[in-house]
Amino acid sequence: MNIESEIRKRARELLQNGEINAFIGFAEGTLPGVVIPFIATEPQHAQKLIWNRLCRMNLAGYLNRFKASKVAITAKGCDSRSIGILVAEKQLDRAEIKILGIPCEGMISRKKLEKRFGPLSELKQLVLDDSNIIIIKSDNQKETVSQDEFLHSACERCMHRNPIHYDELLGELVEEKDTFETHFIKAKEFEKTSRTDRWKIMTEMLLKCVRCYACRQACPTCYCEECFVDSRFPHWVDKGQHPTDVMFWHIGRLYHQAGRCVECGNCSEVCPVGIDFDAILAFQAKKVFERYNYDAGIAVDEVPPLQNYKTDDPQEFIL
Numbered sequence: 491m492n493i494e495s496e497i498r499k500r501a502r503e504l505l506q507n508g509e510i511n512a513f514i515g516f517a518e519g520t521l522p523g524v525v526i527p528f529i530a531t532e533p534q535h536a537q538k539l540i541w542n543r544l545c546r547m548n549l550a551g552y553l554n555r556f557k558a559s560k561v562a563i564t565a566k567g568c569d570s571r572s573i574g575i576l577v578a579e580k581q582l583d584r585a586e587i588k589i590l591g592i593p594c595e596g597m598i599s600r601k602k603l604e605k606r607f608g609p610l611s612e613l614k615q616l617v618l619d620d621s622n623i624i625i626i627k628s629d630n631q632k633e634t635v636s637q638d639e640f641l642h643s644a645c646e647r648c649m650h651r652n653p654i655h656y657d658e659l660l661g662e663l664v665e666e667k668d669t670f671e672t673h674f675i676k677a678k679e680f681e682k683t684s685r686t687d688r689w690k691i692m693t694e695m696l697l698k699c700v701r702c703y704a705c706r707q708a709c710p711t712c713y714c715e716e717c718f719v720d721s722r723f724p725h726w727v728d729k730g731q732h733p734t735d736v737m738f739w740h741i742g743r744l745y746h747q748a749g750r751c752v753e754c755g756n757c758s759e760v761c762p763v764g765i766d767f768d769a770i771l772a773f774q775a776k777k778v779f780e781r782y783n784y785d786a787g788i789a790v791d792e793v794p795p796l797q798n799y800k801t802d803d804p805q806e807f808i809l
């Protein structure tokens with residue numbers, strides 16, 4: 491049985507026998523090449539669930555909406571690590587969640603596809619076929635490309651493709667390709683630049699931000715009921731586009747993600763002005779790993795280092 495059929499079967503069974511009230515997975519979107527998060531609450535919804543290499547999004551954040559009920563979720567390596575963080579931070583009760591772990595071969599980047607083929611909404615059809623993507627622009631315009639050519643940047647250097655936390659495993663474990671050495675190549679490139687240059691790169695990139703907060707909404711570990719940027723009492727940061735406020739927002743968000751970010755790429759994927767957080771988040775993850783020997787989302791019994799003050803903690807400035 492393939493993974494998609496297995497997901498549908500288990501979702502139907504779990505909803506039918508009342509073990510869960512909701513099943514979080516993916517369904518086909520309405521545009522070619524687009525899949526959407528989907529929450530099945532009735533056994534007959536299970537047939538809408540899908541699984542393919544477009545199911546890139548980290549779904550763990552949806553669990554925050556089901557705190558009081560039993561829920562099941564499909565989880566790749568990155569989703570399972572974010573669940574690990576949420577459990578460690580006591581946002582979720584692990585006993586209430588059934589995790590269907592799915593080893594991941596790396597997901598396809600919609601942005602990379604659009605860069606090459608233009609808006610997916612203008613395609614007639616996009617079909618995934620074994621290891622290929624068939625792009626159908628019109629009845630007589632068809633192109634076949636390799637799926638691996640369009641690997642999402644987060645997946646290019648992922649070292650936890652297999653789920654870390656799960657109750658059931660669907661499919662065979664995959665070979666982990668990346669090590670800390672290869673995983674942090676991008677971080678090392680960023681680190682080679684001087685502090686002054688790093689600040690210049692960051693400000694040039696981040697000041698494009700229009701403060702829509704889509705990155706925050708898409709992040710599984712941004713769950714505060716009131717974000718510091720929205721707070722009026724105390725009033726940490728003004729609304730608007732003043733550079734100080736924009737940078738304060740981003741530095742605040744980055745610090746809040748230190749040791750908690752699993753580098754899933756959700757935030758970069760949804761940014762409407764194309765800000766790519768990859769290098770900054772990788773650099774931050776490397777610092778946390780080197781200084782605290784902590785890899786986000788692996789241990790559910792240990793909170794991330796910035797929530798765990800020790801008098802002998804390293805004191806250097808993080809960036």
Ligand code: SF4
Nearest residue numbers: 567568594596645648
């Ligand atoms: S980051 Fe890793 S686990 Fe997540 S989609 Fe990419 S390859 Fe899969």
Ligand code: SF4
Nearest residue numbers: 709751754755756757
């Ligand atoms: S900060 Fe971005 S990359 Fe990190 S966990 Fe959140 S959405 Fe994923």
Ligand code: SF4
Nearest residue numbers: 699700702703705761
């Ligand atoms: S998604 Fe992009 S534009 Fe919107 S707040 Fe985040 S960085 Fe800024």
